[in-house]
Amino acid sequence: MQQQEFDLYLQRARKFQERLSRHLFFETIPLTAEVRHSVEPIPFAERLNGEFRPIREGEKWGDSWDSGWFRLTAELPQEWAGRPLALRIGLGGEAMLFDEAGVPKFGFSAGSVFGPHYRKELYQLPENRAGKTVEFWVEAAANALFGVAMNADPELDEPHPYGKCDATAEVMRIGWFNRELWLLTLDLEVLLDLLNVLPPRCRRADLIVSAVSRAADAFAESPANAAKARAELVPVLEKRASASAMTAVGLGHAHIDTGWMWPVRETVRKCARTFASQIDLIEKYPGYVFGASSPQHYLYVKEHYPALYEKVKAAVKSGRWELLGGMWVEADCNMPGGESLVRQFLHGKNFFRDEFGVEVDNLWIPDVFGYPASLPQIAKLAGCPNFLTQKMSWSWSNRFPYHAFFWRGLDGSELLAHFPPENTYNAVVTPSELVPAENRFNENTVTDEFVSLFGIGDGGGGPKEEYLERAARLADLEGAPKFKFDRADRFFRRLAEHSAELPRWEGELYLEYHRGTMTVQARTKKNNRKLEELLAAAEALWCALPLPEYPAAEFDRIWKVLLLNQFHDIIPGSSIRKVYEVTEREHAEALAATRKLLDEAASRLLERDGEAVTFFNSLNIDYTGPVELPENWAEAAVVAGTGPVPVQADGSRVTAEVKVPASGFLTLRRNGTARNAVAAGSGELLLENGLIRYRFDADGRLISAFDKQLGREFIPAGTPANLFSLYVDRSNAHEAWDIEEFYINNKCGEARSTEPARAFSGAVQDGLEFVLRIGSSTIRQRVTLGKHSRRLDFETAVHWDEARKMLRVAFPLTVRTPESTSDIQFGFVRRPTHTNTSWDTARFEVPIHKYADLSEYEYGAALLNDCKYGCRLLGNVIDLALLRAPKYPDWDADRGDHTFTYSFLPHANGAVDSEVRAEALRLNRPPQRFDGLAGSAELPVRVEAEQVELAALKKAEKEDCAVVRLVERGGRHSSAVLHTACRLVETGLTEWEDGAELTPVDGRIVVTFRPFEIKTFKLKK
Template sequence: MTTAVPPTRNIVVERVEKFISDTYFTDVNIKGRIYTHFEPSAVQLQVSERCDRIPYRDALNLKYEACTVGRSFGPSWATYWFKLDIEVPSTMKGKEVHLLWNSNSEALIWRDGVPIQGLTGGTWVDKRIEFKLTNNSSGNEKYHLMVEMACNGMFGVGKDGLINPCDPDKTFALSKCELAVFDNECYQLYTYFTMLYDIAKNFPEGSLRSNQALYVANNMINYCDINARETWAPCIKMAKEFFSQKNGDSQHSVLATGHCHIDVAWLWPYAETKRKAARSFATQILYMDYYPDYQFVQSQAQLYSWTKQLYPELYDKIKQKVKSGQFVTTGGTWVEMDGNLPSGESFIRQFLFGQRFFKQEFGAYCTEFWLPDTFGYSGQLPQVIRHMGIANFITQKLSWNNINKFPHSSFHWEGIDGSRVLCHFPPANTYNSAADVKEVVLSMTNNKDAQRANNSLLVYGHGDGGGGPTIEMLERLTKMPNTDGIPKVTLGSPRDFFERLQVDAHKLNAWVGELYFELHRGTYTSQANCKRGNRKCEFLLHDVEAVSTILDANRVESFKYPNLNEQWELLLLNQFHDVLPGSSIGLVYKDAAEHHKKIESDCIQHLNGSLGLLGSATGTDVLFFNPTGFTVEKVIELPINTIPTPQISSSGKSLALIKVPAYGFTKMSATAMTSSLSSSAVLSTVQLTVKIDESNSDHYQISNSFISLSIKKDGTISSLVDRALNRQVIVPGQFGNRFVLYDDIPLFWDAWDVEIYSQEKSKLAGPATSSRVLESGPLRVIVEFEHANFAHQSTLKQRVIMYANTSRVDFETNIEWHEAHKMLKVEFPTTLRATTASYDIQFGHVQRPTHFNTSWDVAKFEVCGHKWADLSEYDFGLALLNDCKYGYSVHSGVMKLSLLRAPKAPDADADMGSHQFTYSLYVHKGNLQQGDVVAQGYQVNCNLYSQLVDADYQILPTLISVAGSNSAVLETIKRAEDNNGYIVRVYESFGGHTNFHFVSDLSIKNIQEVNGLEEPITPTTQIKLNTKVGLTPFQLKSFRIQL
């Protein structure tokens, strides 16, 4: 039968839609015939008592009772286990039989103690409620299954909305538990109908293929009688004839790879993620048996590690499928971390721990970096990626930009050092593709570089909360490998895709510098205590490794090098791109706080224990250790008061100005100080003092040899002058250190976003209500300010500190924060004029505009920086430093540091409570390179460690330091992963070419350059202590040192 498509096209389109609808006319349409012969009575159901997340073996010992459909279970995050005793009715003999289960929650089917398939209840598009019992029932066969029901949905338990705070009392109803006959022929016909509908609906109206698809679908409906099976095969034949029409040679190619994006925490805690991984992996392994060509890609070593620990039988299946090539490892990192906030060394360790795991468990490193979802991309990532043995990168998030559209889909990304990675943004603009015709075609039409490289990657499968591809997705993809009008589709892996893309890589353009994400700028600031914990733990782990390596190299008696893998893995876990940025529920931050607390406690214990081996509790002298690559001169409180010093602190401790060499020691006694580089006195012989004038009723005047500061008694700065240049830093008539509260109501993503319009509505926070001088020199001056009426429900206490030996002023701040939808910034209007400001990032810095000339400039109204931001003219500048903040804004001479936010979703209590942080102003001559800004950033963040020693204690020889260059920074000293020597990492910090050489007091046999995986770089070059080693701008190099 043939008919013409009538002119009322929209009516025919809707006719097809209703024929495949799961809502309308299901009694007479094709969708309503996929399942028949429903048998609830075939399943005898028992349910356990409420329990926590427990192993299968423990679930066997729970108390069970009879249960019926319709019962509700809760509250949120509870677990129930069900026993299902199934007997397939004889009426289903010869049929494909499925179990249908909908608990409106997540669940996992177990058989004989092994997880078999995950289930997702509810009515969303991610619903997965079917489990195939048998392809061909023999009738009356019996099955015993268990179902582990989690009282949460795919996206947690938000109250009346996806990202709303958790509803602790949510319940989930078991609405379906029954057997049904699955009609595969009907399902095939249904799938063809949906694909024809997609073409008719989504191709340009009036186009040939759209009209043809609608014509065929209409004819199929006319011919099809849902009650007459003999009419189905001719309809399927019509569809196959349509889909068998081939493309030409020039048609775009799409490689489709199955994926399950699992946020290791987000709207659910870590504990639930472990079960999400099991549900997702079990399902996909089952599907691999159904579809031999199906390849599923999964990143994040942490997920594999959890599965290995908690689900060993499932993990064995994963290893088998990895070996067969169907389960594809990717990414190379421990988790999909945030691309802005972790330190450079944390980036390295993400790959080191991830790649090492994949190599040990599966025999090979990952060949591509997989980070589809993140909230920014540091300009140093390309070098880190290459340093870790990876050359390819897949991401997607920039498609969310809300101001400018990123101009490329396939391109070379060039980092700040010049390193390049081959990069692809899947043009379907999702890492959770439904694998329908619309998104396959979008992979072609939205590919901005198709004229250069006619290939795209399609990443399909339900994600964020896990799940992965469905049978429906796989059926669609296998039906359109080469259909006229649709890109050519093949199933494969990311490696397969990059092998295709590499052929045309020479034609592609390059993007230089950071990939700035024009959204989620609030993640530089949200959940401030988590960010503080991360920064502190990064430095503590660094310090433990530094002191441990030095003691190990010096063969200190009784010293044993600590195993820090557990601590590093916890830190890396909490750098996940929904945790460290601050966009998870409150439960996640309770976990993160405990993790950071453990890391901090363990590190302090290691530090005290290690340094304790060098000294004595009854020692008369003090040994200081400097864990940084810079000589540090610092005013500190001594652990004993028996050494005469110029000043006693407000807490009753002796103050001294100490100078300690890089990665070295200084010993202080009542008569002399010695260091690990020299036996001469290291305390400056120049008489350095700082003093305060309290005579003015309006302000305090504090000055040292370098700067003069006028700070009003309301806590604001009216003047900051470089004394040598007589240069005023603060705009006359305006005030620095002013706290400003901005209205902070984004368009949707509360914890994620701050919007540019927030700058249009602000007010000053309450001024200081009292002040007092705590210390008045000569080494340190401290003035304390209290803001009793700081904001609506918040108070602030701040100590402003100036030292005798530096032009840096520290602002140690404590705040009790209880606001709603406010963002707190501290601001400094400066007299400096520069078109760019510089911001500290991993192993270097980037420059960003201080104006709004273009839309690309406007988009950067809030940016990410680490330890400092600097605004410099050619001969003078000001740096704004911090010890745990990341959000900056520098425009028109005004420097702003974002301190706190108060979002209410997904954590209603985000940032409420106590906060401690320090920010600093550092006035310097010359630009940031000449002004010692990089070193100051480390000083604000690093501690000098002290240990009492006996008077005759001899300082340990220096293991390693660098010399001959002002810009070469020795960042890391650690033991090699294989225990064969030590690893040191050096980077160029100024953005120029330089040469350095290593210095050591020990006998070094060999220095060899290695990559981040600690493998030799070929060709091997012999390096000695006096060998000049070259660095290009912002280049990072790692070396193995053997004694």
């Protein structure tokens, strides 16, 4: 075939394909339609309790986020008897077809920014009722797959900052469907798409365009000739794949974000639309397998659509529906604490086991923005040794080198990992996706198969029927990988057979993208941290009471609120305002409920005493430092036991210096009257005690930090610390998600004092107060230094009134080190502080938890925090991200008032051998105070250790015993002494099994740990 001839036939083929879709129906009639409009969703059983109005095609029925029930009827012509029929429904958003019993049947969706593959308007009816009246009930939502239309790069005078949707009944029809023509369009889709990945001139391509040209001749512009046209394509569709072709293991998929560009409320219906559509396909296509993650989503369906849920359970039992992912939701992995990650697995795996009798063995988080080095151990101990994601393909600077490998964590635990080489979890089953995936799969000499996750996510209903038809044509087709339906668990078992040949990756999986998610939506991040710490204290305190009194159901409810809001578009800050309105309300309620649980436990354990307050320290290290007393104690002398306690009163704030023992209690009593007032400072901006001396300038900047014991200055001359800087924050794309490396060149302000600093001094601590202005925002900072501490606390209140700006605070140090040390979940990581390689350069913003540290061999300094996560650690500077102000997708992101504390801590030795971790724990979880109560109680276990941390003390999920979780945090072989009268029975994170047993001797058990090892024990009498 000559080139000119080939080009002519190819052009004809594509035009032929374009025209066919216009003739899918031989004949249609409009449906008679009525709609009941509502602002909130209305259940099927209540749909008739309201007024319906007639509506025709082309008419608007609702605005953004509205709901509507459509009653659709038609008289079917008798001449349609025996012919395939279909609905064509387009209501300007998402919609769900119900059967006569109110069970969801099928999900419709409008178009998507991702292209035509994502539109679902056709539903082929399973029966023909020609000559009769038919009725259909459809629930519509005035939002598409990705919420309502929003400008992704809005100007500050954007007329619709929260988006807009004019929901219109675009098409409502029923008709005689030309199924043979539909199949012909699918034949052509596969063959013509295959041309996109074949060599530009090859015999296979010539044969295809020739066959399509013959099909066009046979079609002769008559839809009735579809079968004849298809027959011309059989020879090229029957050509088999090459012997060396890989196999794409196709798993139907529907990644449903629990909350993102829509409120969580809408996720309930997205799950129903998706689950119903996939049950429909499972019933139609033998061998097809669908998989879905997130027990929270299954719970939504169980609660709101119980009959559909029973169908799902039957499909799971048959093996055609695979439960994926051990986590409660597909959680973010940068911000949740270590115990939160444990509970994601604990609640997720328990749900799947209780409801379905299935133990899921994979960590399934394809869309998460980075993965900490402690995650392999957590997942493996939770019984999930297999790991799947594709997000690392999004990294901006460096290409991740593997697709099938072992991921090794901090402690040496390994997960068998697979990164699907299509680089998407929304594949559409086409050669132009599958062939490049085969070509880029790096371990193709080790294994001959890879996973293809295909389907429309986020409410699009999962795979369309067209996808399954394309899969059938690609099962064994020359020029493409083979394609077969299969389950992920079977794929991982086959991959494990090649374990000896697979490469390994050690340490964190840092995503070189979406770095702004560590900072934006600061209230949500703060409330998450506070709730994590409060829950840990409350669970421990209740363990001092008889276990039958333990409020397990309430703890379960609160934990699931926390876990849901750790979803990977909620806590990272990449959702719309409607999401955060609910999240902030739920966090506030959960914090109040947890505080109520603490108070209730204390009231049962302690005695009433109107002259006393009692503090409970749930940490397994002593708490030494300031605590706040009730305001009405300002005039009183305070004693602990028989000894006086230093107290100072500064306005409404009354502070005492105390020591609360590890896992213990301290009661203070008022004893006579003796005011310990705060005195005004000398006017010099100096905070000093016997250990250290700090000097400030008038703008609140730290200009000197001289450690008297070490004899060292920590702040470089002429380079102040506590330096607030404002930066222009405009990313290239994905505004809430991203900060770009070039932000550092766009500094637009530093904080300046707006009134003289106030100095104060008292028996507990000395301090300075600054009022600063930066940009259009105000910063109020109270800086305090205890009498016996190096730790300098910066209690900060910001009224944030910026747009597209970022606030950071920097601490340059007189420390030279090639690596930083940062706290992460259940451990720490060290990262380069230089930019030697492109991998180092890409880490210009990294996730941290409670501290970041720069240390030389003999000394260093750390910056602690109580709710921040994004940090720049380059050279000799710790630079903490505080606030951002993107306008998309939440126009109001972070506007308003914020409070947070960070602390500067110089120290001897390296970070691990210093007091850094202990002080970070004390900052984040100070003792709980109970007013009007006195006394103490015994916890069932007390942990004595230098490097081993008490991560959790709680009631077991399924047994009447307590559970204790311990973590080695020093990165070394360590031991802990457990003081207990109970036997220790080792178990996993899910608490399903009983392992080795340890018996106390004289009330003590010594437990040894490998570096970073997590151990969980049941405490049995």
